[in-house]
Amino acid sequence: MSAQYELIAPCFFGCESTASFELRRIGAEEIRVTDGRLTFRGGAEMIAAANLNLRTVERVMVLLASYPASTFDELFDGVYNIHWEELLPADAAIPVTGSSLDSQLTSVPACQSIIKKAIVKRMMQGYHTSVLPESGVEYRVRFMLRKNLCEIMLDTTGEGLYKRGYRRNAMEAPIRETLAATIADLGRVRRDSLVEDPFCGSGTLIIEAAQKALNIAPGLKRRFAAERYSFVPASVWAEQRQLALAQTRLDAGFEGIGYDIDPAAVALANANAKLAGVDKRCRFEVADVAQFEARPEAIVLTNPPYGERMGTIEGAARLARTLGRQMEAHPCQGLYAITADLEFESHYGKRANKRRKMYNGMIPCQLYMYYNVPNREQKPAAAAKPLPKTGFDGKRSYPTGRRPLRTDEK
């Protein structure tokens, strides 16, 4: 068995449960979930599999050390104790980046410099040399100081996992691919689903839903930092790519349709779908939301414009109202709308069955989930209740709705 590592995958707040399911699916062990991150164990195969297959996490890192550090000496010693010479070749280039929060060591540049010195000293000793040329492969070291606890990690991903390689260009205010994938999961997209998006922009929600339905691994079209690391051999990457490819289900009946009022967005979405390998299952057309007629069997995933990033607050409210009216006139399986509009429910005209806090990049949003509730579970008074307090920090749950089934409950 290859060496085993403790691995860390940060994800956006609100995406943890979906990410945890994905990890179980690829066979990760000892999964632990905390706010915005998952920790698990695995060897070189897991590093490759996680990077290639995970749709909802931001990157995958090897945790090399975790220890208390309130002084520079403690910081140095913790780094020096890591067996760098067993992980990194003598010519490795070693950039160090990181962050500090609520800790005594507040200067990030000073911490970077101490960590780098400790790595260099250890490497020189391990390789019996006084020169480290740093002319070879880049091994990106990250540190995180939180409440005087220091974590030293090695990045295996490189460019964030949200960079799938299919979105060369984006319109204004695109949704992150990782977040779109989480929404497709929460929307219970299946291999034979019909998914529609009346505000499709560059097509991210439809494309991510299609890739999920067809089980196309999101990392197949890109490269990863650890493809050049000596402890994750090329043969392991090749094998994991083959495995991921073999699991693609091009026979799935999925269909995706996106609409946008902007012809440039529609052209871009069509081009992105082609790059993503899902153009045979997806199409994008120019249309105003006022004409949107969801098909009864459709799941609608959407990211309506919101004032902060696009247009005006009033304009966004009007569009939410129009969407609400169209959805009422053309009911379907469910609507999952992510927006930063704190008053979305009142603009849309209906209370959601459930909401979930999420971040789109740095913007706090809510995912408003509307879905069919079986009669026996409906509470008669629910419709008459006033709209509850809204707002990103408003804590409440929606007991009226059936919890959306997760992919593992299929």
Ligand SMILES: C[S@@+](CC[C@H](N)C(=O)[O-])C[C@H]1O[C@@H](n2cnc3c(N)ncnc32)[C@H](O)[C@@H]1O
């Ligand atoms: C927040 S963006 C969607 C971004 C998209 N999720 C992506 O990843 O690129 C909202 C989109 O709504 C479109 N839009 C604005 N008004 C519209 C209308 N009346 N009908 C349909 N689409 C509209 C905009 O052109 C924009 O592309």
